[in-house]
Amino acid sequence: MKIVCIGGGPAGLYFALLMKKLGPQHEIRVVERNKPYDTFGWGIVFSDQTMEAMQRWDPESAGHIKQAFNHWDDIELHFKERVIRSGGHGFVGIGRKKLLNILQARCEALGVELVFEHDAGSDLDYPEADLIIASDGLNSKVRTRLAQVFQPDIVTRPNRYIWLGTNKPYDAFTFLFEKTEHGWVQAHIYKFDENTSTFIVECPEEVWRAHGLDQADQEQSIAFCEKVFAKNLQGAKLMTNARHLRGSAWLNFQRVTCKQWSHFNGNSHVVLMGDAVHTAHFAIGSGTKLALEDAIELVRQFTERGDRAECIAPVLEQYQGLRAVDVLRLQNAAWNAMEWFEVCGQRYCDPLEPEQFMYSMLTRSQRISHENLRLRDARWLQDYERWFARGSAVSDGRPPMFTPFSLRSVTLKNRVVVSPMAQYQCLDGRVADYHLVHLGARALGGAAMVMAEMTCTSADARITPGCPGLWNDAQMHDWARIVAWVHQHSDAKIAMQIGHAGAKGSTCVPWQGGGMDQPLPTDNWPLVAASAKPYLDGGPLPRAMDRADMDRVRADFVASTLRAAQAGFDWLELHCAHGYLLSGFISPLSNQRTDDYGGSLENRLRYPLEVFAAVRAAWPAHLPMSVRISTHDWVQGGITPADAVLIARAFKAAGADMLDCSSGQVSPHQRPSYGRMYQTPFSDRIRQEAQIATMAVGAISEADHVNSVIAAGRADLCAIGRPHLANPAWTLTEAARIGYPGLAWPQSYEAGKAQLEAGFARERSLQAQSAASQERVA
Numbered sequence: 001m002k003i004v005c006i007g008g009g010p011a012g013l014y015f016a017l018l019m020k021k022l023g024p025q026h027e028i029r030v031v032e033r034n035k036p037y038d039t040f041g042w043g044i045v046f047s048d049q050t051m052e053a054m055q056r057w058d059p060e061s062a063g064h065i066k067q068a069f070n071h072w073d074d075i076e077l078h079f080k081e082r083v084i085r086s087g088g089h090g091f092v093g094i095g096r097k098k099l100l101n102i103l104q105a106r107c108e109a110l111g112v113e114l115v116f117e118h119d120a121g122s123d124l125d126y127p128e129a130d131l132i133i134a135s136d137g138l139n140s141k142v143r144t145r146l147a148q149v150f151q152p153d154i155v156t157r158p159n160r161y162i163w164l165g166t167n168k169p170y171d172a173f174t175f176l177f178e179k180t181e182h183g184w185v186q187a188h189i190y191k192f193d194e195n196t197s198t199f200i201v202e203c204p205e206e207v208w209r210a211h212g213l214d215q216a217d218q219e220q221s222i223a224f225c226e227k228v229f230a231k232n233l234q235g236a237k238l239m240t241n242a243r244h245l246r247g248s249a250w251l252n253f254q255r256v257t258c259k260q261w262s263h264f265n266g267n268s269h270v271v272l273m274g275d276a277v278h279t280a281h282f283a284i285g286s287g288t289k290l291a292l293e294d295a296i297e298l299v300r301q302f303t304e305r306g307d308r309a310e311c312i313a314p315v316l317e318q319y320q321g322l323r324a325v326d327v328l329r330l331q332n333a334a335w336n337a338m339e340w341f342e343v344c345g346q347r348y349c350d351p352l353e354p355e356q357f358m359y360s361m362l363t364r365s366q367r368i369s370h371e372n373l374r375l376r377d378a379r380w381l382q383d384y385e386r387w388f389a390r391g392s393a394v395s396d397g398r399p400p401m402f403t404p405f406s407l408r409s410v411t412l413k414n415r416v417v418v419s420p421m422a423q424y425q426c427l428d429g430r431v432a433d434y435h436l437v438h439l440g441a442r443a444l445g446g447a448a449m450v451m452a453e454m455t456c457t458s459a460d461a462r463i464t465p466g467c468p469g470l471w472n473d474a475q476m477h478d479w480a481r482i483v484a485w486v487h488q489h490s491d492a493k494i495a496m497q498i499g500h501a502g503a504k505g506s507t508c509v510p511w512q513g514g515g516m517d518q519p520l521p522t523d524n525w526p527l528v529a530a531s532a533k534p535y536l537d538g539g540p541l542p543r544a545m546d547r548a549d550m551d552r553v554r555a556d557f558v559a560s561t562l563r564a565a566q567a568g569f570d571w572l573e574l575h576c577a578h579g580y581l582l583s584g585f586i587s588p589l590s591n592q593r594t595d596d597y598g599g600s601l602e603n604r605l606r607y608p609l610e611v612f613a614a615v616r617a618a619w620p621a622h623l624p625m626s627v628r629i630s631t632h633d634w635v636q637g638g639i640t641p642a643d644a645v646l647i648a649r650a651f652k653a654a655g656a657d658m659l660d661c662s663s664g665q666v667s668p669h670q671r672p673s674y675g676r677m678y679q680t681p682f683s684d685r686i687r688q689e690a691q692i693a694t695m696a697v698g699a700i701s702e703a704d705h706v707n708s709v710i711a712a713g714r715a716d717l718c719a720i721g722r723p724h725l726a727n728p729a730w731t732l733t734e735a736a737r738i739g740y741p742g743l744a745w746p747q748s749y750e751a752g753k754a755q756l757e758a759g760f761a762r763e764r765s766l767q768a769q770s771a772a773s774q775e776r777v778a
């Protein structure tokens with residue numbers, strides 16, 4: 001085959017050499033516009049894992065790279081006059097020039113033709129080639145020419161960064177955070193040879209402009225960075241090697257993805273590789289890894305399917321199919337890490353103490369969990385657990401999930417709450433034996449608090465005929481029996497969630513009417529809502545509430561609150577989420593009023609806040625109140641997480657103790673991005689920016705998740721829903737699974753504790769043995 005690689009970066013060179021190794025008969029040329037030793041940037045870093053793959057595919061180049069690289073394990077944070085260091089992270093650093101020179105030399109030794117100082121105009125310039133690798137980097141000309149085919153999506157991110165170097169030695173991946181008069185500026189630093197370290201400086205656009213860096217040339221920019229980080233640099237100089245860039249060398253990161261990765265241009269197959277097809281932010285340091293792994297995968301496909309011209313089309317199809325999945329996974333993690341650095345100045349730097357800031361930074365991609373950190377540096381994590389536990393007034397270093405948490409006069413024994421979950425098992429709004437067993441079992445299951453499902457403030461406030469209520473005293477006495485049972489037989493607290501269904505009322509019990517939100521065929525009741533807008537397209541039309549309706553509904557909320565207090569509940573939650581009545585006022589998708597209760601967010605919040613204030617005044621002052629909101633409508637034009645911060649601030653000002661951060665269900669047209677802990681970032685944002693306690697909820701399904709969320713300060717409590725449907729004793733089970741013996745079991749169940757713990761201990765030791773034997777095999 002005749003192969004041309006346009007661009008001699010890591011992707012093009014590595015593919016060329018691996019392919020030449022596979023079939024020495026192939027004519028392979030790499031066309032590079034720069035001179036052989038001329039390149040941008042300083043050092044790059046990749047993980048031990050990438051190095052292992054390179055060792056398997058080409059031990060010769062891997063050997064040279066290993067000799068040249070710097071290996072280190074530690075990450076060091078310099079923040080608020082403190083230095084914190086943790087180990088076990090495993091990186092290798094190498095100069096970009098050095099890496100390219102090794103790959104160039106290996107290409108030459110194998111007989112790849114290297115053409116330097118030639119700017120390739122287009123893939124069409126090489127009609128004789130069977131295969132053209134477009135490895136021409138971020139600003140790929142080939143991708144731009146064939147944009148209709150490749151359909152690139154390029155997102156320019158808001159932060160500014162500059163890639164500098166220094167001769168000051170650093171022996172850890174070092175992060176510096178400095179507060180300037182215009183905001184926080186950070187540096188990411190790593191050593192890549194004996195005397196040189198990469199020194200990337202980053203800050204938000206507004207901080208950059210406020211410092212006049214938009215007007216600064218490279219010398220002035222360097223002077224600025226030297227001044228900001230003078231304390232750390234101690235006289236060492238910063239250097240640039242981007243003098244070829246005109247004017248300022250400050251860049252914005254561009255995230256590139258492409259729908260299609262390859263194309264036949266009439267003469268040749270053209271395929272994108274490396275930065276030309278995908279980029280990963282330097283916060284996760286994986287751009288070179290992705291480029292090298294692309295090259296490996298494409299060669300692997302040729303190895304398996306045959307390295308002949310007729311094999312190219314299926315090989316390219318398979319290459320994209322396999323790589324796209326891995327790349328997306330890494331880009332998602334890189335996105336979280338990138339966002340963390342984009343918002344850290346406004347979200348984390350001021351409120352978090354150095355210990356927690358370090359934890360939050362290390363887990364920024366949400367790929368590294370609490371237990372991953374333990375594997376990396378058990379001692380550091382143990383110290384951190386001790387530090388965290390001290391903040392909750394416990395002296396042992398128990399996992400964060402099992403630390404107590406207090407609000408007003410209530411202390412929860414740990415951070416797990418059974419999320420409210422409608423059961424549709426009531427007649428006339430009355431709970432009976434079903435709820436006694438359902439809530440009682442979960443109260444015995446180790447969670448610190450069980451929250452009753454949405455309980456309605458009037459008969460016409462119900463979602464379905466099976467929903468519970470608190471609109472009469474008989475209902476109050478039914479609840480009082482359950483509350484008393486929970487208090488007598490468990491050490492769990494019990495919370496009441498009150499709500500009104502609004503436009504989503506008068507629907508069937510899900511298993512009787514073909515799913516959620518389906519209107520009752522008969523015996524409907526009239527609906528009220530913020531506006532006369534049905535929830536489902538073509539669904540039953542609610543009446544827009546007038547002032548008299550508002551007064552009546554507010555009075556119903558107050559009456560239910562008084563009954564909840566009389567029934568003995570420990571905690572009250574006001575349901576302002578999921579498109580029900582109060583949520584329907586908050587979201588612009590459902591509130592189209594033109595009076596004082598519609599229009600701006602301030603107006604849309606007016607009635608929910610009015611209800612909140614009346615309820616708070618009726619609820620005993622020594623007991624806490626949380627508010628559940630939908631932090632994201634997942635629909636264009638709906639509530640966004642930025643709005644949710646304003647909503648949280650408003651409820652906080654009105655006296656709310658905690659925001660319970662759910663999302664969605666406000667519109668049937670929602671397009672949520674589900675995934676592990678997918679709503680936790682909204683809780684994190686609200687907690688830091690509105691400075692209020694939060695409860696995270698949604699796809700939190702392991703102790704490891706709860707520990708990471710709580711330890712990083714992304715929430716104060718975690719509500720666990722569906723896992724509690726599968727296992728009422730979810731918290732007891734998870735404690736045993738992670739080997740934490742300190743959670744007390746109900747006396748009568750005690751005999752089961754040691755047995756469960758022994759079972760999990762055996763499982764952990766088998767896993768450890770199998771990991772050790774795999775290591776020996778490898």
Ligand SMILES: Cc1cc2nc3c(=O)[nH]c(=O)nc-3n(C[C@H](O)[C@H](O)[C@H](O)COP(=O)(O)OP(=O)(O)OC[C@H]3O[C@@H](n4cnc5c(N)ncnc54)[C@H](O)[C@@H]3O)c2cc1C
Nearest residue numbers: 007009010011033044045120136137274275285286287288
């Ligand atoms: C600040 C910063 C820090 C980074 N840190 C890391 C890190 O720590 N770890 C990591 O893995 N990655 C890092 N990266 C990313 C990494 O540099 C890239 O992901 C990686 O270089 C991609 O390799 P590539 O071969 O696809 O593209 P490139 O390395 O960009 O190579 C493309 C080559 O094509 C050449 N070229 C372009 N157009 C033409 C043309 N028309 N004709 C001929 N030649 C052409 C260019 O001159 C260049 O040599 C960082 C990037 C930045 C910006």
Ligand SMILES: Cc1cc2nc3c(=O)[nH]c(=O)nc-3n(C[C@H](O)[C@H](O)[C@H](O)COP(=O)(O)O)c2cc1C
Nearest residue numbers: 419420421422453454662697698699700720721722
């Ligand atoms: C069967 C069921 C009923 C639910 N009922 C309520 C409810 O009454 N009130 C409420 O705020 N959320 C309700 N939810 C949402 C849950 O409280 C929780 O937010 C959601 O299930 C996501 O958490 P999970 O991934 O841990 O299940 C319900 C969820 C389920 C599965």
